[in-house]
Amino acid sequence: MALDALTLSLLAKELDESLQGARIDKIHQPSKDEIVMHMRKRDGNIKLLISARSGSARVCVTNENFENPQVPPSFCMLMRKYFAGAKFVAANSIKGERIIMLAFTATSEMGDVVQLDLAVELMGRYANIVAINQDGKVIDAMKRVDADASSVRQLLPGLSYKLPPNRENPNLIDETEQVLEKVFAFDAPLNSAFMKNTQGIGPVIAREIAYRALGDRDVYAVYLEDEQKQQVRDAVAEVVECYNNPQYTTVYDDNGKPSEFSFMPLKQYEGLNSKSYESLNVLLDEYYAQKDKAERLRQKGKDLYRLTQTLTERTQRKQVARQEELLESQDSEKYKIFGELLTANLWQLEKGMKNIKVLNYYTNEEIVIPLDSRLNGNQNAQKYYKEYKKRQTAVKMLTELIRQGEIELEYLKSISYAVSQAQNEAELMAIRSELHSAGYIKYYKQRDKKQKPQDFIKYISSDGFLICVGRNNLQNDKLTMKTARGRDMWFHTKKAPGSHVVVFSEGNEIPLRTQNEAAMLAVYHSSLKDSARVEIDYTFVKNIRKTNDLKPGMVIYDTYESAVITPDMEVISNLKKA
Numbered sequence: 001m002a003l004d005a006l007t008l009s010l011l012a013k014e015l016d017e018s019l020q021g022a023r024i025d026k027i028h029q030p031s032k033d034e035i036v037m038h039m040r041k042r043d044g045n046i047k048l049l050i051s052a053r054s055g056s057a058r059v060c061v062t063n064e065n066f067e068n069p070q071v072p073p074s075f076c077m078l079m080r081k082y083f084a085g086a087k088f089v090a091a092n093s094i095k096g097e098r099i100i101m102l103a104f105t106a107t108s109e110m111g112d113v114v115q116l117d118l119a120v121e122l123m124g125r126y127a128n129i130v131a132i133n134q135d136g137k138v139i140d141a142m143k144r145v146d147a148d149a150s151s152v153r154q155l156l157p158g159l160s161y162k163l164p165p166n167r168e169n170p171n172l173i174d175e176t177e178q179v180l181e182k183v184f185a186f187d188a189p190l191n192s193a194f195m196k197n198t199q200g201i202g203p204v205i206a207r208e209i210a211y212r213a214l215g216d217r218d219v220y221a222v223y224l225e226d227e228q229k230q231q232v233r234d235a236v237a238e239v240v241e242c243y244n245n246p247q248y249t250t251v252y253d254d255n256g257k258p259s260e261f262s263f264m265p266l267k268q269y270e271g272l273n274s275k276s277y278e279s280l281n282v283l284l285d286e287y288y289a290q291k292d293k294a295e296r297l298r299q300k301g302k303d304l305y306r307l308t309q310t311l312t313e314r315t316q317r318k319q320v321a322r323q324e325e326l327l328e329s330q331d332s333e334k335y336k337i338f339g340e341l342l343t344a345n346l347w348q349l350e351k352g353m354k355n356i357k358v359l360n361y362y363t364n365e366e367i368v369i370p371l372d373s374r375l376n377g378n379q380n381a382q383k384y385y386k387e388y389k390k391r392q393t394a395v396k397m398l399t400e401l402i403r404q405g406e407i408e409l410e411y412l413k414s415i416s417y418a419v420s421q422a423q424n425e426a427e428l429m430a431i432r433s434e435l436h437s438a439g440y441i442k443y444y445k446q447r448d449k450k451q452k453p454q455d456f457i458k459y460i461s462s463d464g465f466l467i468c469v470g471r472n473n474l475q476n477d478k479l480t481m482k483t484a485r486g487r488d489m490w491f492h493t494k495k496a497p498g499s500h501v502v503v504f505s506e507g508n509e510i511p512l513r514t515q516n517e518a519a520m521l522a523v524y525h526s527s528l529k530d531s532a533r534v535e536i537d538y539t540f541v542k543n544i545r546k547t548n549d550l551k552p553g554m555v556i557y558d559t560y561e562s563a564v565i566t567p568d569m570e571v572i573s574n575l576k577k578a
Contacts (some may be wrong), residue, residue, distance in 0.1 A: 004205065009095075018046070021042060027079045027084060028072070034049065059100055082131060095200070096166060096199035096200045101120075116131070117131075138161050172201055190209070190220070209236060251273070253272065311412050322402050326395060329395050342380055343378075351373070356368070430474065431472055461517050462514065468483070477552050493526040496528050501519075535562055537562050
C-alpha cells in the first residue's frame with residue numbers, strides 16, 4: 001500500500017513530536033533513492049529514513065542498519081553541505097497531498113542562521129526529495145524534473161518550489177457532508193466514487209468504507225437507497241473516529257508476508273492475520289524493512305546479475321554452435337572408407353576425373369566417390385585421409401569443449417543464485433572477488449582488508465549437532481573440502497544451484513531427525529526453496545572429491561544416497577542459529 005494523505009498527516013504529527021530537539025549529525029545515501037539522517041537528541045540518537053523509491057516511498061524513524069557506498073552520491077554531498085548540523089523545527093503535512101514538509105534551521109557559510117525545508121513527496125512513482133532554501137527556491141531534488149518530463153511542474157535548482165496541481169475535492173475528515181453529497185451523486189461503484197470525490201484517501205480506505213457499508217455488494221453510489229446511504233454515513237463516521245483515535249494495523253497474507261496497513265482495523269481482510277502497533281513509525285519500519293533490504297541489494301547486485309546473464313547467454317550460443325559442428329564431424333568414418341577404396345582402386349584413377357564408381361567391400365555395394373579433378377588418384381586418397389583425421393580431432397576437441405561448456409553453465413547458474421540470495425553487500429563483494437579470480441571480471445576493487453570475512457551460516461539441530469551452510473561458491477569449497485571431516489555428512493540439491501550443507505558429527509552417529517533438518521536446509525538454501533518434493537543427494541564428506549578443472553563450488557561424488565524432501569518452514573524457523 002502507498003501512503004495516502006490521511007495517513008501522512010498522522011505520520012507528520014508523530015514525526016513532529018519525536019524529532020523535537022533533534023540535530024542532524026550525519027547524512028548517508030545507502031541507495032540511489034534513499035537518505036538516512038542520523039540525528040542527536042538529549043534522550044538518545046535516532047535515524048530518520050527518507051525513501052523516494054516507487055512502491056515503498058516513506059519517511060519514518062527506523063532501527064534498520066544500512067550499508068553505505070564507499071563514495072557518497074552527489075545528492076548526499078549536497079545534503080551534507082546544507083543540512084549537516086541543522087536543527088529540526090517542525091514536520092507538517094500538506095492538506096490533501098502526499099507531501100510532508102520537514103523544517104530545519106541551519107548555519108550558512110557566512111555564519112547566518114537560515115531556514116531550510118525538505119519536501120518529502122511520497123507520490124508513488126513520482127516520489128521525490130526536494131531541498132528548499134529560505135527564499136522558497138529549490139536547492140536541488142533527488143530526481144530532477146525538467147520541462148521535457150513535466151510541462152506543469154519543474155523541480156530544478158534555482159526555480160521556485162511549487163506544490164502539485166490540486167483537484168480541490170473536499171476533505172473526508174473536515175468536510176464530511178460535502179464529500180457524501182458528491183459521492184451520492186456520482187455514477188460509479190462506491191469505492192471509486194470516494195476515490196474520485198475525496199481529497200487525500202487511498203484505495204484501501206475507499207474499499208474499507210464500501211465494505212463496512214455494503215459488504216461484498218458492488219452497488220453504484222448514485223443508486224444507493226436511503227438505508228444504504230445511512231450505512232455509508234456510519235462507515236465514514238467510523239473512519240473519522242479511527243483517524244482521531246488511530247489503531248495502526250498491518251494485515252498479513254496467507255504466506256505470512258505483510259500486504260496492507262492502515263490507521264484503522266481493516267474488516268475487508270477478515271480471516272487474515274493482523275498485527276496492531278502503537279506507533280506508525282514502527283509499523284512503517286517493520287512493514288517495509290524486508291522488502292527494501294531486498295531491493296537495495298538488487299540495485300547493488302544488478303551489475304553482477306547482468307554480467308552472469310550475458311555470460312550465460314554467450315555460453316549457451318557457443319554450446320549450440322559446438323553441437324552443430326560436432327554433428328557435422330561425426331561422419332568421419334565415411335572419409336576413411338573413401339580413402340581406402342581410392343587406394344585400392346588407384347589403377348582406375350586418372351587426373352581430370354570428377355568422380356568414380358567403385359565396389360564398397362564393406363557393404364558389397366557400388367558407391368560413387370567425388371574426386372578433385374585437379375589431383376591425381378593418390379592425392380585424392382590422401383585428401384580423404386586428412387579430412388578423416390581432421391574430423392576425428394574435431395570430435396575430440398568439441399566433445400571436451402561441450403563438457404567444459406556444461407560445467408561453465410552450471411557454474412554461472414550457481415553465481416546467479418548466489419547473487420539473488422545475497423543478504424548484504426559483503427556477500428556481493430565476495431561474489432565479485434570470485435568472478436575476478438575466475439577471470440570474468442577484469443577490474444575489481446578489493447574490499448577493505450579490515451573487514452573480517454563472513455563465516456558460514458550456522459544452525460544447531462534439534463539433537464544438538466552443528467549444521468553449517470556455505471554462503472557462496474568459495475565458502476562451499478572451504479566448508480566441504482577444508483573444514484569438514486570424513487564422517488561429517490554432506491547435503492546438496494540434485495542438479496540445482498544451492499549451498500553445501502554439512503552436519504558435523506564430532507565422531508557420533510548423526511540421528512535421522514538431524515539428517516532431515518539438514519536436508520530441509522539444503523532445499524531452503526537453494527534455487528528450489530519454494531518447491532515441494534525436492535530431490536537431495538547426501539553422503540559422507542570422505543566420498544567428496546574435486547579435480548582441478550572444476551569451478552568453485554563444484555565437486556564430484558560417486559557413493560551417495562538420495563531422498564525426496566518437502567521443506568517444513570516451521571521446522572526451519574525453529575532451528576537455532578549458532
